[in-house]
Amino acid sequence: GMKSQCSVDPANPSEAVLVKELNPPAAWMVRNYAITAGIGAIMLLGQLVSLLMRCVNGVTVSEKNLMRAMTNSTCPVESGDPDQPLIIQAAESRVAVALGLWIGGICWLGIVTLIGSFVLRGKDWIPYLFIGGFTLIGVAFLVAAIYSTLQVFNPRPILACSQRDIYPGSEFELSWMFRGNVKKIQQLEIVIEGTEKVSYRQGTSTRTEEKPFFHRQIVNSPAFETISQGFEIVTIPIDTMHTFKSTNNAFTWQIRVHGKIPFWPNIRDRFEIVLLAPLPLETSS
Numbered sequence: 001g002m003k004s005q006c007s008v009d010p011a012n013p014s015e016a017v018l019v020k021e022l023n024p025p026a027a028w029m030v031r032n033y034a035i036t037a038g039i040g041a042i043m044l045l046g047q048l049v050s051l052l053m054r055c056v057n058g059v060t061v062s063e064k065n066l067m068r069a070m071t072n073s074t075c076p077v078e079s080g081d082p083d084q085p086l087i088i089q090a091a092e093s094r095v096a097v098a099l100g101l102w103i104g105g106i107c108w109l110g111i112v113t114l115i116g117s118f119v120l121r122g123k124d125w126i127p128y129l130f131i132g133g134f135t136l137i138g139v140a141f142l143v144a145a146i147y148s149t150l151q152v153f154n155p156r157p158i159l160a161c162s163q164r165d166i167y168p169g170s171e172f173e174l175s176w177m178f179r180g181n182v183k184k185i186q187q188l189e190i191v192i193e194g195t196e197k198v199s200y201r202q203g204t205s206t207r208t209e210e211k212p213f214f215h216r217q218i219v220n221s222p223a224f225e226t227i228s229q230g231f232e233i234v235t236i237p238i239d240t241m242h243t244f245k246s247t248n249n250a251f252t253w254q255i256r257v258h259g260k261i262p263f264w265p266n267i268r269d270r271f272e273i274v275l276l277a278p279l280p281l282e283t284s285s
Contacts (some may be wrong), residue, residue: 088159091270098148105141151265155180157257159271167276169238175231187260188227190218197250242275
């Protein structure tokens with residue numbers, strides 16, 4: 001209920017000040033509702049910002065960068081009909097990853113705070129140990145968010161493939177350049193790899209295992225001329241597996257770009273590529 005308390009100002013005896021205070025249980029409930037509403041608002045804001053980033057960081061920006069690079073002859077790629085160069089898109093947006101970690105960390109700590117307000121009332125040390133462990137997980141989220149936020153300001157690689165259709169046995173030219181201060185990069189490594197993912201069902205849970213079936217280094221150099229821009233011929237083995245996805249099994253291909261930057265988070269970007277299934281051999285009748 002509500003409790004009223006009146007006090008009179010000595011300088012103005014005729015003026016009474018009415019002070020209304022919520023009783024402790026009601027105040028506790030209001031605070032918990034406020035925390036819950038704040039967590040919901042943060043999650044909703046995160047969804048809206050994530051949707052906005054998908055719209056902004058589309059294909060258009062990368063294609064404009066490549067077209068500008070080709071015009072300035074800074075990114076050597078093959079051109080001509082019908083095999084126009086293919087812009088390879090990054091698998092994850094740096095901004096989206098950092099934003100997701102921030103939202104995850106804040107929501108995690110908010111939920112832990114909400115639960116802690118209910119369980120941390122006695123003198124038993126076990127709830128404090130339980131809440132402390134989950135608080136450390138939330139702190140780890142925020143540390144990762146800070147690291148990812150710093151990575152947003154790293155130079156951005158732009159990759160282009162000389163042909164759009166890639167099959168097992170294909171040979172293509174991979175070109176790269178960077179947007180940003182490329183002089184910060186001390187060492188550049190680019191690798192192409194294929195990964196198999198297998199999902200196992202154990203009771204009511206599902207376990208997924210990943211293992212690489214192909215790994216090849218395209219470039220590994222500290223030379224600025226090679227880091228800033230370059231191209232290499234990449235050959236896909238003819239006896240390898242093409243891109244394939246099913247309910248319990250998947251074969252994926254990706255190009256990883258690792259750039260070492262002194263005293264700063266390194267560049268770690270992943271670009272997915274699709275290997276088409278081999279064309280059936282024509283048989284003569």
